[in-house]
Amino acid sequence: MTRTVLAADFGGTHLRAALVSEAGEILTRVDHATPEEATPQSVIARVVDLLAEAAEAGSPRPAAACIATAGLINADEGKVILAPNIPGFRNLVLTTPVSERLGVPAFIENDASAAALGEFRFGAGKGTRHLLHATLGTGIGGGIVIDGKLYRGAKGLAGEIGHIILNPAGPKCNCGSRGCLEAMVSGVAFADRARRILDQGKSRVLHEIVGYEDPSATHLYIAATKGDALCEAEIRHGGHLLGLGLGSLVNVLNPDAVTLSGGLLAMGEMLVRPMREAMYSLAYGPAAGTLIRLSTLGEDAGLLGAAAVAFERLDG
Ligand SMILES: [Zn+2]
Structure with missing residues (x-):
C-alpha cells in the first residue's frame, strides 16, 4: 500500500493542509485564511x-507531517526562528504540538527550500540530480538540491538566494545589506520602482492604471503590456539582474536545471527572456547547458514541497 504524509503550507494569506501520497497525489485538502492578529499559540493550534x-x-494513515513556512527555520530543532507572516513568531517549536496530537514524526522547513524539493520530486525538477530552485514573488527565495537531497547548510540558512549582492550601492534590503537581489528585483522592488515612476510623473499610462491603489508589480506589468516603454524597460532590466544572480549561482553550483516559481512569472517572457539571456551570458563552460524550467506544481507547490520534505525525512 502507498504511504502518505501530511503537509501544511503556512503562507501569509492561506493556511493549507493536505494528505499526500508518495506519488504526489493530493488525497484530501483543507484550506483556511491565515488568522489575523492571532497569538502564536492560537496559530499553532489552528495548524x-x-x-x-x-x-x-482520508486514508491510509500518514507516516509523518511537515509544515512549510516562510522565514528563518531551524529544521533540525523543529523551530521557527523568525516568521515574517506572523508577528511574535520567534524561536517557537512548531513540531512538538503536531507530533503529540497526531502521533507521527513532525518536521518543519523553510517554504522555498521545501518548494525546491517538491519540484525535484514531483515537478519541473523531476529527473535531475542537482537542482537550483528560485521562488520569484513578493520576495526572492530559493532552495538547493544536491545529489537528490535538500541542502540546508550548517544552520538551515542555505538557499537564501535573495540576499546575494548585485550592487553594493543599491537599495537597502530587509536583511540589512544593500543591493541584494531581492531589493533590486522582487514584487516589492517592482512596486517601489512603480512608485518612483509615479512620483516623478514619468508615466501617464501607469498613473491611470494605478488610480488610487498602492502601486504594485502587477500595475507596472500592465502598463508595460499597454506599451509604456519605461515600465517595460524596468521589467526587462529586472529580468537581466535576475539572470546575473542566477547565472552566478549556476557557475557555483553547476545544477542540472534551474526551476522557477512564483507570482513574478506572470510577467512571462518580458521578464524571463532577459533573465535567460543574462544567465547564459555568464555561463562558464558546461554551465551553458543548464536547463531552465518553469514550475509545474502551481498553487500546490507549497503543499507538495512540504510532503516531499516529509518523505525525505522518513527515508533519511
Ligand atoms: Zn538582503
Missing part, C-alpha cells in the same frame, strides 16, 4: 487542527 482534519478525511 494542528487543520492537519488533523486532513488526516481524518
